[in-house]
Amino acid sequence: MTKVSPLAPERFPELPPVAGVTIATAEAGIRYRNRTDVMLMLFEPGTAVAGVFTRSRCPSAPVDWCRSALSGGKARVLVVNSGNANAFTGAKGREATERTAALAASAAGCSEGEVFLASTGVIGEPLDASRFGPVMDGLVRDAVPNLWEDAARAIMTTDTFPKGASAVVDFGGTPVTICGIAKGAGMIAPDMATMLSFVATDAPIASHVLQDLLSEATARSFNCVTVDGDTSTSDTLMAFATGRAGGTPADRADDPRLAGFRTALDTVLQDLARQVARDGEGATKFITVDVEGAESDSSAHCIGLSIANSPLVKTAVAGEDANWGRVVMAVGKAGEPADRDRLAIHFGPIRVALDGARDPSYEEAVTSAYMKNQDITIRVELGLGSGRARIWTCDLTGEYIAINADYRS
Amino acid sequence: MTKVSPLAPERFPELPPVAGVTIATAEAGIRYRNRTDVMLMLFEPGTAVAGVFTRSRCPSAPVDWCRSALSGGKARVLVVNSGNANAFTGAKGREATERTAALAASAAGCSEGEVFLASTGVIGEPLDASRFGPVMDGLVRDAVPNLWEDAARAIMTTDTFPKGASAVVDFGGTPVTICGIAKGAGMIAPDMATMLSFVATDAPIASHVLQDLLSEATARSFNCVTVDGDTSTSDTLMAFATGRAGGTPADRADDPRLAGFRTALDTVLQDLARQVARDGEGATKFITVDVEGAESDSSAHCIGLSIANSPLVKTAVAGEDANWGRVVMAVGKAGEPADRDRLAIHFGPIRVALDGARDPSYEEAVTSAYMKNQDITIRVELGLGSGRARIWTCDLTGEYIAINADYRS
Incomplete structure (x- = not known):
């Protein structure tokens, strides 16, 4: 139905794999037909996690879930669906997040506190979490590295093109990779174009340091982009650091290894932020x-x-x-x-x-x-x-x- | 060129004359052809004045002029033009206000500090005040009571209908009249749909009390209307009280005669504010x-x-x-x-x-x-x-x- 934005890049960029991260997508039939609508990322044990969320006073149920789960500082699974935002769904919304997390934890063999969730799509309609049941085990089983473009496509709503960006940067003598995907077009309609972005790296970074880096980089990237000034109930930006590049985790913000990483994270997030504006609903400039x-x-x-x-x-x-x-x-x-x-x-x-x-x-x-x-x-x-x-x-x-x-x- | 808004009232309301106020309009050729583009109100000596202006940090030259002239508390002449907002016009803009005020003061036989000005239309283009020269004496000479609809039409830009409202209310045993006109459609594009409103009454009210009444009523009317959230450089609401209904001027906000007047002023300003939203650019609801x-x-x-x-x-x-x-x-x-x-x-x-x-x-x-x-x-x-x-x-x-x-x- 939708033409690709005239401001879109020519093609999805080449994104390298990130050690410790595998990805899968599936058709769960949440709302759309004949397209993927659920995306799962698996992280190896010990992966640090950080998140920045909407400032809305009426956040979605998955935003509540993630804020709470963040206190653990570790992630094993990320589950994202499109087609339904699970926002303004009351007690049913909370139950849907609990059920989804239980399904994912069971499939991945981790605790529910290591599961992170995001949903984007229509708001106010209950999300039927049972839709995830038939596909969850397959998602975990089939996850492979480097499925970035498929992942970016599975989380699209009114987006007209998938959004990705990456960087490779020196981290105290070791090259590390940062890969990110994003969705968003009507920055930010709660029922159709919620901004979501997920970034993964193999750099060794403790979760509290990762949180500081992510919050600072957000101020210089996603907080500098607007399409219509309408703030989503579901805005979610998460970062995952697997540490698989090796070395001891950076435990302090002044770790000298972080200098280049900071700049590279800015580059990736700003690239994704600009792509969101370039996919602004109806944009011609x-x-x-x-x-x-x-x-x-x-x-x-x-x-x-x-x-x-x-x-x-x-x-x-x-x-x-x-x-x-x-x-x-x-x-x-x-x-x-x-x-x-x-x-x-x-x-x-x-x-x-x-x-x-x-x-x-x-x-x-x-x-x-x-x-x-x-x-x-x-x-x-x-x-x-x-x-x-x-x-x-x-x-x-x-x-x-x-x-x-x-x-x- | 423009169709009348589907939300417009059926006709311009019947507005009574206000004792002590006469009105005239003319074609000065500021920008438009074959329509009036300048409106003058004359007030009998002793008329109290009050004003509320845009909160923009980049106000127009006439707004600067009025803010300064308000300190005198008295008005004899109001001159309003459409077609050019005289905003962001630098030193030339200030000179244009001075020149217009001098022409009006000379024609009306008053001091320049008793002249009030407003301009609406394109911004950033110098306003040629010499255009007022050939018409100013005629405006003063020909001013008559009760020309409200003509006045409302002369100050229109992208408005699709003229806006007026009135009330008659008891003022300590004497009936007094409040009449107001307004313009505004794209609340508030600085170069086409600046919100202007002018209200006149024959009630006897001291200028500092009139100012309090106007500021309070603005909070309940024009500050409650929006079309696009864009704030004009030129928003101007002024009230003029001639005192010709008789009685000593109300000198305190707790004067019991003001109770009904407050409500009537709310009614008039709210009516005008709603008309502005009903003429919102492109509005269908x-x-x-x-x-x-x-x-x-x-x-x-x-x-x-x-x-x-x-x-x-x-x-x-x-x-x-x-x-x-x-x-x-x-x-x-x-x-x-x-x-x-x-x-x-x-x-x-x-x-x-x-x-x-x-x-x-x-x-x-x-x-x-x-x-x-x-x-x-x-x-x-x-x-x-x-x-x-x-x-x-x-x-x-x-x-x-x-x-x-x-x-x-």
């Missing part, structure tokens, strides 16, 4: 918003999100209109320190506004030509300090409306 | 969001705006889909106290969710039938306290995208 000269980085981040979430900025880009007036509006409404008369705005290489007014050298034709590009950069200089932020988003088109007005009915 | 049982009124207001600004809630209503899952999402993302498992949601008279899950008696057909209505009410009960709020908005359609993606280019 990929937009990078750069804010510079703010009073602080957090102030710049807030202003960047105000621009990136503005329906009027996003529709202007869709219309290939260099409407910097709407950028001024979005800066003004952010509520952060800003001095109208010091503001400068660039569209790509073109400075369109300076010192709180249109640039004297502004030429409509030149700017209009730039707006024909598929990738658009909006840069705002506030002239107040050294705070900066970069936000990724996409334009807002009639197709977004069509997708979201027609869904479910 | 008028939505009332009621939040009850929140920890506080301000918490309820925040949750209500989160629902009313959610693109996914608004597209669902456009698609006549009772997608209460998206309402849950919007409650969750507001960041305010909420307990998922106590949440109940109603669409009109139908309870669709209860205790954090779908209502056991939910029937898709009944709910779908309700969603065919033009006026939709979404009610959320949080079950935490007694805080409540009501927000007005409209749905989000492909027409909104078309209007805003095609503008200017």
Whole structure:
């Protein structure tokens, strides 16, 4: 039914295996027909786990489950389904997570506290966990390394392409691998395009250090991407470190082996985050918003999100209109320190506004030509300090409306 | 070019004259052809004035002008133009306000500090104040009472109908009149649909009391309406009290004569605010969001705006889909106290969710039938306290995208 986003990469990237991780997918018939809708990752014993979850006050049952299970710090199994988010399902939702975890623990021969769960799809409808029964043993039995693309496909909902990224980096003299997959398109509709992402590495890292690394990297990646500003009940980002690359687990954040790993984790998560924006529902343009000269980085981040979430900025880009007036509006409404008369705005290489007014050298034709590009950069200089932020988003088109007005009915 | 909103009232209401106020409109050729684009109100000497303005950090030049002039507390002239917002126009923008005020003061025989200004239309383009020169004397000369509909039409931009409301109320034994007009459609695009509203009364009220009344009434009216969550650089609401109904000016907020006036002012401003939502760009449904049982009124207001600004809630209503899952999402993302498992949601008279899950008696057909209505009410009960709020908005359609993606280019 859905055409692939015009902003999609040409193909799914080559992702290497990660020692200690095997993957399987299956058709459990949760909601879709003739496609995989459940994905299982198996981790060798001793795998450290970390997670970052939605800030919603109404989180899904699997988010509750994972938050609780994280206290153990170890993971053996991850089970993810698409088609049903198991969100806003009350007591039945909790029972469904318990039942799924019991099935997975039994199949994998581990404790239920080592099972992690995520669900994405329609919300408010009970998830029938018995659907996992006939496929669980087969998933555990058939899991193989390096099934990343299949895994990425099995967790898609309205996504138009599977999303993956990887890096290989030195870890104290030993090369380690980081592989990640993600799904998300209508960042973030709770019933169709929840953002999920799972990252695995063979690096030896203790769970509390992995948690710090993941939280920090999230601030620089998935927290910098928006499609429609609607926050999912199910946002889940998890990292798994098997330690199979060898060496003693990094037990402190200042372990010198982590320097390159931090950068590589940023690279992988930012790549996945940008792919989510490139698959934004109805997107025809990929937009990078750069804010510079703010009073602080957090102030710049807030202003960047105000621009990136503005329906009027996003529709202007869709219309290939260099409407910097709407950028001024979005800066003004952010509520952060800003001095109208010091503001400068660039569209790509073109400075369109300076010192709180249109640039004297502004030429409509030149700017209009730039707006024909598929990738658009909006840069705002506030002239107040050294705070900066970069936000990724996409334009807002009639197709977004069509997708979201027609869904479910 | 534009069809009238399907949510428009049948006709402009009958508005009575307000003693001490005369009105005129003219074609100054600011941007549009063959329509009025400047509106002038004249007030008899001694008229008290109050104003509430955009919270944008990048306000327009006329907003700066009015904020400064308000310190005098008296008004003789209001000049409003459409077609150009005189926003983000730097030093030229300030000069344009000074020049316009000088022309108006000269024509009306008052001081420049008694002149108030508002502009709405494209931003970032210098406003040529010399356009007011040829028409200003005529506007003052020809001003007549009771030209409300003409006034409301002259200040329209993408509005599809003129907006007016009035009330007559007892003021310590004397009937007084309140008349108001407003414009706004894409609440609030800075370059096309800035919210402006002007209210006049013959009640005798001192300016500092009028300011308190106006600020309080704004919190219950225009601050409860949203179309797209984008805040204008030019939002301006002003009130003028001529005192010509007689009596000594109310000098204290607890003056007993003000009780009925407060309610009447609420009625007028709320009527105008609802008309703005009913003229929301591309709107096909008028939505009332009621939040009850929140920890506080301000918490309820925040949750209500989160629902009313959610693109996914608004597209669902456009698609006549009772997608209460998206309402849950919007409650969750507001960041305010909420307990998922106590949440109940109603669409009109139908309870669709209860205790954090779908209502056991939910029937898709009944709910779908309700969603065919033009006026939709979404009610959320949080079950935490007694805080409540009501927000007005409209749905989000492909027409909104078309209007805003095609503008200017």
